[in-house]
Amino acid sequence: MKNILTVLALAAAGTLPVAAAAADPAKPPVTPDSAPAALKGVTPQAGRTELPPMFKELDQDKDGQISKDEAKRSAEVLSNFDAIDTDHNGKISLIEWNAHEKAKRLSQQSARPGGLPE
Numbered sequence: 001m002k003n004i005l006t007v008l009a010l011a012a013a014g015t016l017p018v019a020a021a022a023a024d025p026a027k028p029p030v031t032p033d034s035a036p037a038a039l040k041g042v043t044p045q046a047g048r049t050e051l052p053p054m055f056k057e058l059d060q061d062k063d064g065q066i067s068k069d070e071a072k073r074s075a076e077v078l079s080n081f082d083a084i085d086t087d088h089n090g091k092i093s094l095i096e097w098n099a100h101e102k103a104k105r106l107s108q109q110s111a112r113p114g115g116l117p118e
Contacts, residue, residue: 055097065091 051059058066058073068090071077077084077092084092084100092100 051094052097052101055094065093066097067091 054074054077055066058070058077060070060073061067066077068078068081071081071092080100081092082088084096086096086099087093
């Protein structure tokens with residue numbers, strides 16, 4: 001009987017995070033269709049092990065994200081932090097970083113005469 005109660009308690013505890021997530025309609029899950037426009041079409045490159053040099057330099061604690069405190073090492077990143085942090089969790093992920101870099105490159109290309117890359 002004790003084993004059955006333990007199993008039931010563990011099973012119930014395992015469903016709590018799922019139930020909590022399902023019960024919060026204010027934060028619907030991000031799907032490819034609901035992702036912010038800046039993230040659409042940006043996927044992590046398979047097998048990629050090398051981080052962009054600036055991202056790597058700013059990520060001082062090597063957690064794979066840049067906090068606002070870490071961003072203080074770059075005036076440009078700090079001034080654009082809220083725009084780069086598209087999910088507004090207080091950290092810039094590699095996906096958010098890559099999306100921002102891609103948008104920056106596209107903006108620079110369109111600013112050139114004829115919109116052609118150099």
